Amino acid sequence: MAEFIAGPRVYSCCNCRSHVSLHDDIISKAFQGRHGRAFLFTHAMNIVVGPKEDRHLLTGLHTVADICCATCDEVLGWKYERAYEALQKYKEGKFIFEKLKIVKENW
Template identity: 45%
Template sequence: MGRPFYENHGGRKVYQCKSCQVYLTNQKEMVSPHFRGATGAAYLFTNVANIKHGEMQQRNMMTGKHYVRDVHCKACDSKLGWMYEFAVDEEQQYKEGKVILEKNLINEVHTQSYQMPSPPDSLSSESMSAVSSITIT
């Protein structure tokens, strides 16, 4: 297996996996902070990076019947919440394709300007060979 690739979209307030601190999303992607999960408070986000999805399941939730997939951290496999695939109730369909992250399973990090981590020394510009241009006729 090759080296894993993790996305990082930055932001002044970012959310990370509580277990391994990998980036998940930022404040701009939050739709609502007023949700409940199995561990308490939860947030609804439009886009979340570095997650993997479980099998689709039908669940009867406080707002009705939904088809959801559990979401886990891509780096450490910790459960983080779930993704809404389909909502039976028309009023709940705004949730479709969005992700719930449970507050107790993530960290909120406030920064002045989020800095991307530097690449490891093994990937420094001195160690990478130059690429020459190729002309195809």
């Protein structure tokens, strides 16, 4: 059962509109996803975290896991599980949502 938030400035899955994060949880809007711009969030909800894998991203090697909407299974981005470079450690445990995969609700 999807969790819904009563309040302003929520991000939802582009496909089914399940709430996935809050605007207040954005750390940065300056990230690059597979399909363009992406946002880094501290928290996510109503998602399923896939298997971990190592990927070479723009900022080096990271262990990441794709995140999908728990309601409709749309791939929304990924979770940073491990960063191998010291300057990238702040990403660990954080979530990337691709801008094309989320929509604003109650703005």
